[in-house]
Amino acid sequence: MKTFHIILKSLKEQYRNYWVLLLTLCLGPFFIFVYYLITETSETRYDILIINTDNGIYEHGQQVNHGKNLHTFLTSEKQETTPAFFIFNEIKNKQEGIEKLKNKQADALIVIPESFSQVLSASKRGDSTNLTTVEFIGDLTSADYMISAVWVNEMLNEYIFKNTTVKKIVTVQETPLGLSSKISIFDMYVPGILIISVIMLMFTATIAFISEVEQKTIIRLKLSKLSAVEFLIGTSFVQLIIGIISVVLTLITAVLLGFKYEGSLFILLVVASLTSLSIISFSLIISALTKSANEVLVVGCFPMFLFMFFTGAAFPLNSKTLFTIASYPVTVPGLMTPTHAISALNKTLIMNMGFSSIMPEIFSIIALSIIYFVVGAFIFKRRHLRLT
């Protein structure tokens, strides 16, 4: 009988704390929706760049360019047998292609050699003495590259077989991007985990803000000459230090366990600091919407999980464009700063790219942080710091 009354009382308490109850119940459906937005609203696609350096050959009174024909074959084959997954674009300059790969604007770069037509033609006549090499360039840690490369390789063999009935006259040379051939799976995960250590700031930062409200000491601060900006900056500063220390500790642990990185530590610290600031700003929004540390534990789960699992922090993630602002693609993960932070760390720590290459990421983190901060500070001030 007592159990029954416990159930009754517990139900009442849950029901009257309906805000927290609602959030708990919404967590699952919410993530289904987010996952849908990220994965389903845009189709999967692989962007493959082709550089055709094939000189062609004069055959039966006609100019033949097998490189060009291969391109056409890849494109048409795609339409007949496979869904419109693979998008081919021809470019001229290899350096430009590599830049695009590094910036994730393309998944693979295929370079067709000068002697391509010549070797194919000779082989058709039965002369298989000459070989030629098609170069595949890409980030070996990227699943998108792997899928693109496997498919193109398959199609390449099919094209050659169709045209020469011989196999094995073309070899494929794979050129890894940056450090991508040397790194282990472990190395691949480290940039994300470095950022996870910053994401964890969300709880300490939110609680730092909200504890003043919860223990009501904010009343004393409101009555004093302290301004809202001073309060927010002062509280944030301590959290920033915690964020930096936590990234450094994480990095030291990773290095001790064998993590190899390229690029400068300075860039890592810049990225980590900016990301910490963005997480602190975001925490301000959470604390503006809550009244106690208990509420933070429930409300904070939403952004926490989003930031962990939908930014590439916990595992690598590919996401598709939601909409574009001034030709800059905006994705759901793109609205969260860790996405950019991880991208920047991948570029610098793994690909060994310079500071200038992560300017778009740095800019995105700063812009988003400002948005988080302005929104958070505005609501926080209205809800918790207002004096008449």
Next chain:
Amino acid sequence: MDSFSNLPNQHIALQIQNLTKRYDDILAVNNLSINIYRNEILGLLGPNGAGKTTTISMICGLLPPSAGSIIFSDYGVKNQKLLIGYCPQENIYYPRLTCMEQLQFIGLMYGMTSKEVQERANELLKLLGLHDRANEKAVNLSGGMKRRLNICLAIIHNPQILVLDEPEAGLDPQSRVLVRDFIKEFGKNKTVILTTHNMDEADRLADRIAIIDHGCLLMSDTPQNLKKTIGEGDILEVIVENNDNIGFINCAKQLSMHFVNVKTNANSILIKNPGIIEHLSAIKNMADNFSLTIKEYKLRENTLEDVFIHLTGRSLRQ
């Protein structure tokens, strides 16, 4: 009626005019107007839910009024925030900071220099008997000590007006004495506004009492005046030794010509009248005239409780 209302204007600390606070369907403070003076301790006396906390929250600026205004006199202070010290009903402190640390912190937040705040904190901790606990974390203090720390925090910046919400509620006797002495001392040359539902506290502490019920100000005056003028008044029982009937009855008759309510018992005369004590010698003379020997006087003074019952028809304690 209000013995303060003839004080000149320069003695006013703040003027509350038609102050009103409405929560959805509750009128917590209803058109309240009162002047509060410098160097006075004003007690807002009323039962729970009367609107005391709401009123002082508006005075402190923590709550916007629905209507009316609060006008502070010109103290020549640049920032009005420096004028007021607020000691809330519940103790508010940083549990993980020591007494000294939080006093310093709050002082610095009011723009004091470290040196000023250090001196002031030491002085206050001594004044409220916390100096040997200066380096104790607030969470480890007893309830009474937390209350005293709370008062220290309220006045670290040396405000001109101190607002205390139920300062003595739930205090142990030792803390109560310390707090009471402190408030008395502070009120000598500053303004103190305190709320209480305890008439004894109001009676002992306040220079003037404003009685509030259901958000309305019913009356404000010194405790002495309130007790003297409102309610049935003091009850004096005069017990006589030799009640030879004629003198006894004639004396009672004579007394009833001077006092409102006079009754006789077997060997005593009951006189109900406000401020009866002042008439004690006259009563004795009268008894002498009728050759009555007075064995003993029993006096039950009019209390603020009686005043409150008279004003509201209800007991303060309920």
